[in-house]
Amino acid sequence: MQSDTVQKYSHQYWMYEALGFAKNHYKSEVPVCAIVVKENKLISCGLNLTEDLNDSTAHAEIIAIREASKTLSNWRLNNCILYCTLEPCSMCMGAILNSRIPKFVFGAYDQIAGACGSRLNLAYELEKEKQIEIIGGVCELECAELLKDFFINKRLTI
Amino acid sequence: MQSDTVQKYSHQYWMYEALGFAKNHYKSEVPVCAIVVKENKLISCGLNLTEDLNDSTAHAEIIAIREASKTLSNWRLNNCILYCTLEPCSMCMGAILNSRIPKFVFGAYDQIAGACGSRLNLAYELEKEKQIEIIGGVCELECAELLKDFFINKRLTI
Numbered sequence: 001m002q003s004d005t006v007q008k009y010s011h012q013y014w015m016y017e018a019l020g021f022a023k024n025h026y027k028s029e030v031p032v033c034a035i036v037v038k039e040n041k042l043i044s045c046g047l048n049l050t051e052d053l054n055d056s057t058a059h060a061e062i063i064a065i066r067e068a069s070k071t072l073s074n075w076r077l078n079n080c081i082l083y084c085t086l087e088p089c090s091m092c093m094g095a096i097l098n099s100r101i102p103k104f105v106f107g108a109y110d111q112i113a114g115a116c117g118s119r120l121n122l123a124y125e126l127e128k129e130k131q132i133e134i135i136g137g138v139c140e141l142e143c144a145e146l147l148k149d150f151f152i153n154k155r156l157t158i
Numbered sequence: 159m160q161s162d163t164v165q166k167y168s169h170q171y172w173m174y175e176a177l178g179f180a181k182n183h184y185k186s187e188v189p190v191c192a193i194v195v196k197e198n199k200l201i202s203c204g205l206n207l208t209e210d211l212n213d214s215t216a217h218a219e220i221i222a223i224r225e226a227s228k229t230l231s232n233w234r235l236n237n238c239i240l241y242c243t244l245e246p247c248s249m250c251m252g253a254i255l256n257s258r259i260p261k262f263v264f265g266a267y268d269q270i271a272g273a274c275g276s277r278l279n280l281a282y283e284l285e286k287e288k289q290i291e292i293i294g295g296v297c298e299l300e301c302a303e304l305l306k307d308f309f310i311n312k313r314l315t316i
Contacts, residue, residue, distance in 0.1 A: 050233060051233075054227055054228070054231060054232065054233050055224055055227050055228070055233055056223065056227065056233040056234070056235075056253065056256045056257040056258075057215070057220050057223060057224055057253050057256070057257075062215050065214065065215060066213055066215055069212055069213050069214065070212070070213070073212060074212065075208060075209075075212050075213055075214040076214070077214075089252055089256065090248055090249075090251070090252035090255070090280055090283075090284065091248075091249055091250075091251075091252025091253045091255075091256055092249075092252070093248070093249075093252075094247055094248035094249025094250070094251075094252050094273075095214065095215050095249045097248070097249075098214045098215070098247065098249055099214040099215075100214075113284075115252075119283075119284065120283045120284070122248055125248075125277075125278045125283075126248065126271075126277065126278070
């Protein structure tokens with residue numbers, strides 16, 4: 001999956017990891033993956049499971065945050081980085097801010113629901129932009145391509 | 159708990175139900191309760207369990223939504239009403255909008271994090287204000303009093 005030129009443990013490296021999980025995901029669900037990384041170790045992985053679990057809160061970011069908190073026995077995810085292949089919706093961006101994660105990196109932008117500047121900027125609205133570093137557009141093309149392919153295939157099979 | 163003058167199945171009636179659950183809640187946790195009601199039947203109840211479950215996503219609204227989806231075997235909570243004793247944060251308001259709940263009623267306003275107009279107005283920001291009816295301030299004094307008492311007691315025991 002990863003190019004040989006990608007530096008180990010860089011943002012691109014982890015985004016490719018997340019992309020790999022998303023690609024292997026069950027085909028009926030919108031392929032989005034979020035992972036939590038701490039000190040260069042993968043702590044948790046969440047996939048979008050809204051349909052599978054019949055749960056509108058089961059977005060990749062929420063699942064990754066919950067799993068990481070469980071693993072670390074701490075709901076405050078200090079010193080962690082969350083990577084997600086897609087810009088989060090307001091629910092997920094609210095969850096990221098509530099979890100105290102200090103750094104968030106995402107891939108594709110979401111003009112319809114993205115809460116990191118595309119549709120609205122939640123961190124800014126809540127005056128929390130100094131508490132979290134947000135980096136968007138990492139491996140953007142690959143992340144966007146995966147979603148585009150999914151929706152093209154979905155239309156072809158309906 | 160309820161006054162004899164409260165009409166059965168009115169918004170006040172259900173808010174008093176939620177308040178009752180919140181009052182009986184474990185004392186170390188901020189007492190907030192959310193319930194989902196469908197056709198005058200209680201479908202689910204969620205309490206704030208962030209500390210108990212070590213999970214920053216375990217707010218009352220998220221738990222109530224997840225439980226209701228499970229009970230109804232549907233993540234789209236059409237024809238349901240969500241009641242919460244406190245104005246939701248952005249995460250929870252995002253979850254309410256994602257769940258397609260058409261009516262949301264809350265008690266106390268939250269000037270610090272409230273996403274129904276106090277701190278920001280998420281439904282308006284996302285242009286979803288026509289998709290959801292929001293009623294705030296139902297049993298406001300009682301809901302606010304419960305939270306005030308909790309924080310006063312907490313300060314006294316620290």
